[in-house]
Amino acid sequence: MPDQPPGLTSTPEWRALAEQRDSLKKTSMRSLFASDPERSNRYCIEGAGLALDFSKNLITDETLAALISLARQRWLEERRTDLLEGRKVNTTEGRPALHTALRHPGGEQILVDGVDVVKEVQNTLDRMEVFVNSVLDQSRTGFTGKTFTDVVSIGIGGSYLGPKLVVEALQPYWNGAISCHYVANIDGTDVCETLKRLNPETTLFLIQSKSFRTQETLENSKVARQWFLDNGGDEASIASHFVAVTANVPAAESFGIEADNVFPMWDWVGGRYSLWSAIGLPIALTIGMDHFRSLLAGAHAMDRHFRDAPLERNLPVIMGLLSVWYNNFWQAETHAILPYDHYLRSLPDHLQQLDMESNGKSVTESGASLDYQTGPVIWGGVGSNGQHAYHQLIHQGTRLIPADFIIPLTTHNPVATHHAELFANCLSQSRAMMAGKTLDEARQELLQEGVTEEVARQLAPHKAIPGNKPSNTLTMETVSPETVGALIALYEHRTFVQGVVWNVDPFDQWGVELGKQLGKSILPKLLSQDAISSAGDSSTDHLIRKFRSANGL
């Protein structure tokens, strides 16, 4: 296999897709549905407990065939094997990206530098189980012998968003023994407001940082530690109240965490792919280890589907290719994630980091500049709330915004007819996006309401909806550990598929580092009493002066 495929935009597959787009611009999804009663059957695929209806997309069989050809031209199948078998797919850091090993059920070896990572993962899960059970069966207690009732997870980015999403998503499975809190922001309000509500005797702190170098996490952990000491705890009892999850054990130990209280992370797991590791301890403490293992099983089922299903019926492959289709051929700049389920309300936040940190890249794996767009802006929010906020722009704005609707078929909270109403809202949105309302339909509607021809003519352009706005609909039987695991794994693999087509490294995040470096040089200038040495530009200097004067420095 050559090091790198030929330039993406000069391939015949790319040109074929451009021709597809030109011909599809002359048609509408309405007519595609009208001419093919089997369209939704043919464009519905299933895997790992999830069903994807992708019929409301600007595609035909030819488009799909061309997208699959593009994937093959980029060696997607070979790259997928590289990913799953632990080759160094994170090329800029020379590492594998083995989040799939974290949910591997065992019985197979995956070697990284001669070490079987599946075994390490299983050992860590066993350690997690002992720890979680000791908290839940109350054999591990706080410094005054009281049962732990609260856990504060201190971490940011991937060490925060994934656990928070899953804990919220699986509320029906909470054991009721532990309440979970999160501290992420360096804004002191986050840690102060969280601690205000807690009792140090019954609070367990999890310091979650792969690197154990992240400013926010370290500073917040110091505040938590001091709060603990100031409120009855002593140095000796730190051991029973503070636990770390990190790949940097020496740093955790020098922070004062005992080696026995450190759970491992590995450099072959990216932060945004880490909720399946001990970073998932907030999840395991809240729902128990059995449900945590079910979450892993759901994700593993999606890994198997991704590995085994033919490309044409492969959920992450189809969703990844559709994203490329709109991003590169229809100039879509954003992609909306619209979960119609209150439990999944933090899904857009998690996927925002997953996708944008992974595919926010502008050079190829070998460092050449790109002549095409990569990752879109990911945003979204829970339905039906969004309908009364930003859906207007999706329906009638000038931009093309592809959307993913995500909804369970049944609810944990069957109250009145709410779930049917929620479902109806979800379907009406995707249908309105697809079918829209023609000018003539809008005019006829107005006339039926009894307005004059003149008024109907004036108002119709405002009431017409262009339609032809693409969407996917993902359904699952219910929100459960298995389906939530499968759903998140689906988006992880979708992100990988996009990265393969765009020929970027989806597992590094060098762009984040510049802000961290500059932060280090600006902080001393803010805190110093000395004359201000320039930070490099007059705007930054002016704002530094303003801060110092407001804070009496």
Ligand code: F6P
């Ligand atoms: O800020 C980017 C990032 O590196 C993320 O990728 C990561 O999830 C987060 O910071 C936290 O990093 P750590 O777990 O090392 O504290």
